[in-house]
Amino acid sequence: MMILSLIAVGFALIQFSVALSNAIFRTNIPIGLPTSDSLISILIPARNEEDNIARLLSDLVESKDANMEILVLDDDSDDQTAAVVAQFAKDDSRIKLIQSTNLPKGWLGKNFACYSLSHQARGNHFLFLDADVRIKPGFIRSAVDWMQKKNLGLLTIFPKQEMHGIGERITVPIMNYILLTLLPLPLVQQLKFASLAAANGQFMLFNSATYKLLNPHEKEKGNKVEDIAIARYYKSAKVSIACLLGDGSIRCRMYKGYKDSIKGFSKNLTEFFGGSFVVSMLFWFITTWGFIPIFISFGIKLSMAYLVILIITRVLVSIASNQNILNNIIYLIPQQLNIGIILILAFRSKFFTGFLWKGRDIG
Numbered sequence: 517m518m519i520l521s522l523i524a525v526g527f528a529l530i531q532f533s534v535a536l537s538n539a540i541f542r543t544n545i546p547i548g549l550p551t552s553d554s555l556i557s558i559l560i561p562a563r564n565e566e567d568n569i570a571r572l573l574s575d576l577v578e579s580k581d582a583n584m585e586i587l588v589l590d591d592d593s594d595d596q597t598a599a600v601v602a603q604f605a606k607d608d609s610r611i612k613l614i615q616s617t618n619l620p621k622g623w624l625g626k627n628f629a630c631y632s633l634s635h636q637a638r639g640n641h642f643l644f645l646d647a648d649v650r651i652k653p654g655f656i657r658s659a660v661d662w663m664q665k666k667n668l669g670l671l672t673i674f675p676k677q678e679m680h681g682i683g684e685r686i687t688v689p690i691m692n693y694i695l696l697t698l699l700p701l702p703l704v705q706q707l708k709f710a711s712l713a714a715a716n717g718q719f720m721l722f723n724s725a726t727y728k729l730l731n732p733h734e735k736e737k738g739n740k741v742e743d744i745a746i747a748r749y750y751k752s753a754k755v756s757i758a759c760l761l762g763d764g765s766i767r768c769r770m771y772k773g774y775k776d777s778i779k780g781f782s783k784n785l786t787e788f789f790g791g792s793f794v795v796s797m798l799f800w801f802i803t804t805w806g807f808i809p810i811f812i813s814f815g816i817k818l819s820m821a822y823l824v825i826l827i828i829t830r831v832l833v834s835i836a837s838n839q840n841i842l843n844n845i846i847y848l849i850p851q852q853l854n855i856g857i858i859l860i861l862a863f864r865s866k867f868f869t870g871f872l873w874k875g876r877d878i879g
Contacts, residue, residue: 521813524806528825531697531803535832538696542836543760545673550657552664556584557639557724558656561629563591563874565647566600572647573604573611579653582610587636589614591629612636623737625874626717630742631733642727646718648768649675655765659721666705669726669755672715672747675768676761676838683774685843686850690781690858691770692761692837693844693851694788694799697829705758708751711790714759715747718768726755741787763838778854782862785855793866796859804852 771777789795
């Protein structure tokens with residue numbers, strides 16, 4: 517029991533240290549006058565996104581960036597996605613609607629959509645955006661400038677997450693909690709280890725020459741967590757990447773409601789742990805139930821100190837993520853319990869039932 521207690525305390529201190537480094541050394545993209553006018557290809561895979569795509573296209577139209585092309589691939593949608601994009605394309609010559617072709621064997625839908633978009637793109641930079649992202653004018657050009665200044669092959673950003681209702685508040689912050697207590701983001705850019713890599717498919721900005729050389733979406737064509745895999749692939753190829761957190765300039769409502777969040781996270785949560793269910797479950801047990809051996813071994817005083825460390829860690833994560841601090845403290849316990857629920861659902865989907873996402877079986 518004493519050994520379990522020491523492991524729990526030690527791990528809590530590691531999480532605190534990583535969260536502190538991410539809060540202190542957080543990097544924001546400064547929005548200012550652009551220093552480059554190179555062509556940017558904004559590439560948007562869209563499957564059944566009629567509720568989101570108009571808002572994103574409105575943001576992009578508002579940017580007034582003349583040297584930008586906006587390519588939207590309608591990935592066999594059965595709603596009005598294509599019609600919405602077509603209407604925008606009539607009013608803005610920068611926007612082009614592309615219809616999907618038959619999905620080849622061995623490919624997942626989004627990966628093939630991104631691959632197809634890249635073959636239509638002409639820009640010096642390829643920016644892949646999810647349709648549910650919102651972006652303020654000037655942010656994309658500023659991100660390209662920052663990327664060029666840092667000589668990066670890939671810049672990926674975790675947008676500020678919009679959460680509506682308790683169901684989303686007890687699930688969506690899980691992603692940033694895990695990311696920001698396990699991975700010091702400044703080291704993603706500084707160190708070359710492929711294991712020190714993370715990415716978010718909601719915003720992935722590539723140098724197009726490097727992208728064409730490495731063909732990352734083709735390389736990871738069957739991977740349902742292609743964003744993280746691509747980040748690791750780039751680092752293995754000795755290409756510099758950076759992973760940042762977004763502020764109000766880029767935001768996203770990732771999932772709508774509790775069920776949507778639980779299902780969505782179940783397809784990718786284990787990838788934060790190298791795809792291992794064993795490591796994922798160990799993380800959950802230590803961070804959720806670690807107080808039990810501590811209380812048995814050391815009593816109430818050290819247990820309270822342990823709790824204080826956990827709460828301060830959540831505060832640091834909230835600060836770095838631009839999330840509501842009070843909400844993340846209030847919902848700390850249900851967030852932890854939901855990690856376990858997500859892992860159970862992920863295990864069942866992987867080994868028994870399969871996984872359906874937007875009407876497609878993705879394994």
